[in-house]
Amino acid sequence: MLTVESTANTGRQYLPENPETLSPNQSLMPLTATVNDQDHLVVGGCDVVELVEKYGSPLYILDEHTLRTTCRQYRESLQKYYSGESLAIYASKAWSCMAICAIVDSEGLGFDVVSGGEIYTTLQAGISPTKIYFHGNNKSREELNFALDSGVTIIVDNFLELEMLAEITGDRQATANIILRLTPGIECHTHEYIRTGHLDSKFGFDPNQIEETFTLVGRHDYLNCIGLHAHIGSQIFEQQPHKDLGDVLAGWLKKAGEYGLNLEILNLGGGLGIRYTESDDPPSIEAWCRNVAESLEAACLKYGVGLPKLIVEPGRSLVGTACITAYTVGSRKVVPEIRTYVSVDGGMSDNPRPITYQSLYRSVVANRMSDECNETVTVAGKHCESGDVVIKDARLPTPQPGDILVVLDTGAYNYSMASNYNRIGRPAAVLVNEGEAQVIIRRETYDDLVRQDCLPERLRQI
Numbered sequence: 001m002l003t004v005e006s007t008a009n010t011g012r013q014y015l016p017e018n019p020e021t022l023s024p025n026q027s028l029m030p031l032t033a034t035v036n037d038q039d040h041l042v043v044g045g046c047d048v049v050e051l052v053e054k055y056g057s058p059l060y061i062l063d064e065h066t067l068r069t070t071c072r073q074y075r076e077s078l079q080k081y082y083s084g085e086s087l088a089i090y091a092s093k094a095w096s097c098m099a100i101c102a103i104v105d106s107e108g109l110g111f112d113v114v115s116g117g118e119i120y121t122t123l124q125a126g127i128s129p130t131k132i133y134f135h136g137n138n139k140s141r142e143e144l145n146f147a148l149d150s151g152v153t154i155i156v157d158n159f160l161e162l163e164m165l166a167e168i169t170g171d172r173q174a175t176a177n178i179i180l181r182l183t184p185g186i187e188c189h190t191h192e193y194i195r196t197g198h199l200d201s202k203f204g205f206d207p208n209q210i211e212e213t214f215t216l217v218g219r220h221d222y223l224n225c226i227g228l229h230a231h232i233g234s235q236i237f238e239q240q241p242h243k244d245l246g247d248v249l250a251g252w253l254k255k256a257g258e259y260g261l262n263l264e265i266l267n268l269g270g271g272l273g274i275r276y277t278e279s280d281d282p283p284s285i286e287a288w289c290r291n292v293a294e295s296l297e298a299a300c301l302k303y304g305v306g307l308p309k310l311i312v313e314p315g316r317s318l319v320g321t322a323c324i325t326a327y328t329v330g331s332r333k334v335v336p337e338i339r340t341y342v343s344v345d346g347g348m349s350d351n352p353r354p355i356t357y358q359s360l361y362r363s364v365v366a367n368r369m370s371d372e373c374n375e376t377v378t379v380a381g382k383h384c385e386s387g388d389v390v391i392k393d394a395r396l397p398t399p400q401p402g403d404i405l406v407v408l409d410t411g412a413y414n415y416s417m418a419s420n421y422n423r424i425g426r427p428a429a430v431l432v433n434e435g436e437a438q439v440i441i442r443r444e445t446y447d448d449l450v451r452q453d454c455l456p457e458r459l460r461q462i
C-alpha cells in the first residue's frame, strides 16, 4: 500500500469524498473514481492507464454509475417536490450516441433532440418516439417530415416553422403534437454564447408577439398545441432565473387558456451547471429540481391555473461529470521565465470548449496520482492553432512524455462538438462499469477520414 501524507496537493485532491450521497454535478470526478495500489486512477472499477494501453489514446471514458445516478436524482427529485406529473428529458446535444441514449432511456427519462441526425440516433437506440421532443430554430422541411413520420413531438420555434408545419400536416391530413418555444426575457450570468433566454436571442417566439402566436396556432386544424417551452441558458449556478421562469411560463399558460389553448405541459429547459473547477459552486440536482418544482407550483397558484406536466431538459449536468478524457503526454517546451508547454495527443478537435468559450478544466496525471503537483504548465493540444490550449496554468506533478494526463468533466459538449480538424480522427469512447469496459464509439481511422471524399476521375494520378 502507498502511504499518502497529504492529498491536498496531488491528483487525489479531486476524488469525491462522499460518493454515495453526492450530487454528481457537484463532483470534480466521476463518483466511482478511486486510486489503486499502483497509484493509478481507477474509474468504474477500471484502471485508466490500462484502458489507454488497451483502447488507445486519446480516450473518452464514461462512467455508467455516475450517469445512472444523475438520471435517478433528476427523476426522484422531480417526483419528490412536484405534486403534478413530471419528466426529465436528456438534452442529447450534450452527447448524442446510441449507448448513452439506451442508458438514459432505461432510467426512465425522455429526450430532447435538435436535428434529423439526433432524432435518427435516438430511434436507432430503440427509443420510443413518444419520449422524443424535437427542437431547433431552423428545421428543414425534410427534418419536419422525418419528425412527423417518426411521431415525435415538435417544439416549434418561429412563424416560418409554424406555417410550414401547418402546410405539411394539412397536406398529410394528420395531426401533429407541438409545443411552442418562447423567449422569456430572463437574463442569467453565463457565457454570452450559451445564454438563450434573454430577448435578443435567435431562439423562440418573441413574447411581444404572444397573442399573434396563440391566435395563429388556434387556427390550424392539424396542429395540436400541448405546451410551452423556454430555456434560459447553460452552466447556471443561480436559482433565481429558474424561479422567475416558472412565474413567466405559468402566466403564459393562463394567457394561452384565454385564446382557447388548453395546454398540459410546461417545459422549463435545462441549464444547471457543473463543477469544472474548485471555485464552481452549482446547486445540487435535488436543490435545483426543488426550486423549479416549488416555484412553478407557487406560480400556478398565483395565476389560478392547474398544475401542468413539468418537463425539464438537462444536458450538461446529466452527462458532464460522468466522463473523463485520457491523453498521452508528448513534447515539453520550456520558454524560460514565461511558460512551460506540455503537449498532449488531442486538443481542440476532441474538446473545442476551451478555444470556443475559454472554458476551464482540471486535470490529473493518472499514472502518478499521489505525486505532488509541483509544476505549473500549460497543457497544449496538437493542432495547428496557437489557441489550441486544453488548460492554461495547470498544477501537475511535472508531466513527462508517456504520462497519462486525464482531463476531468468532459462528458458534455466534447464528443458532440468534436471535429476532424487537421484530419485527426475522433477518439474512441469506452463505457466503464464494475471493472468492465466496453467500446461505445469506435476510434476513427484514416479510412474513416476519407470516406466521404470523392476524387473525380480526371484528377486521379494513378
Ligand code: PLP
Binding pocket: 091, 094, 112, 135, 196, 231, 233, 234, 235, 269, 270, 271, 272, 313, 314, 315, 316, 317
Ligand atoms: N434545452 C435547450 C433548448 C437547449 O438549448 C439546451 C442547451 O443549449 C439544453 C436544453 C441543455 O442545456 P444544459 O446542457 O445547460 O442543461
